[in-house]
Amino acid sequence: MASRQKRGGSGLSWVAAAADTASWCLALSLVALLLVCSLGPAGEQQQQRGGAGVVRGAALSARPCEEIYVVADGETLHSISDKCGDPYILEQNPHVHDPDDVFPGLVIKITPSKPR
Incomplete structure (x- = not known):
C-alpha cells in the first residue's frame, strides 16, 4: 500500500x-x-495607406485640421478652435452639450479656416 x-x-x-x-x-x-x-x-x-493610427507627441500638434476631427488626449475645444481657426465648433456640433465635456475619441465637425 x-x-x-x-x-x-x-x-x-x-x-x-x-x-x-x-x-x-x-x-x-x-x-x-x-x-x-x-x-x-x-x-x-x-x-x-491612410489608416487610423495612434498619434502622440509632436505628431499630435502636426495633425491637419479636416472637416471631421477626432479629439486627441489633452485637447480641448478651445485648443482645437485656436489650432484650426474655427470659433464655431460648439454651434456645428449639437451633440456636444458642454464645452468642458470633451474626451479623446470624440468626433466633431470643424470648418478649418487657416492651414496649420
Missing part, C-alpha cells in the same frame, strides 16, 4: 510540473506574438 502512494504522489508531481511548464510556454508564446504583431511592418503600411 505504501508503494502505491509513492507512485501516485510522484505521478501527480510530474503532471503538475508538466502543466506548469506548458502554461509558461503558452504565456511566453503569447507575449512574443503580441510583440511581433505590434512591431511588424503591417502597422507602417496601414499608416502609409
